[in-house]
Amino acid sequence: MALLHYSQRARGLAVDTSNMNHLANATKADQDSMLVLARASKKDSETMKLIAFVSVVYLPSSLITVRLLIAKGSCPANSNDM
Numbered sequence: 001m002a003l004l005h006y007s008q009r010a011r012g013l014a015v016d017t018s019n020m021n022h023l024a025n026a027t028k029a030d031q032d033s034m035l036v037l038a039r040a041s042k043k044d045s046e047t048m049k050l051i052a053f054v055s056v057v058y059l060p061s062s063l064i065t066v067r068l069l070i071a072k073g074s075c076p077a078n079s080n081d082m
Helices: 002-072
Strands: none
Touching: none
16 A cells, blocks of 8 residues: 555656756746847837937927028028029
8 A cells, every 4th residue: 555655656746847847948938039039128128219319409409490491581581492
């Protein structure tokens, strides 16, 4: 009877070990996926920072230029030569 009980516990332990290995492999795959996602997110963030910088520099300067051209009266939209 004790041998049967020992055999059942050993089988249960083998199943638990197998389940734990499967769980560890799934966790590793998830970690790899998250690493790829984090790298893509970092690249996207850097691109968005560049776009924001260009916008901060370009838009105010273009608005000031248009305002100065309108104030000076040399804006092509105001000329009657067209």
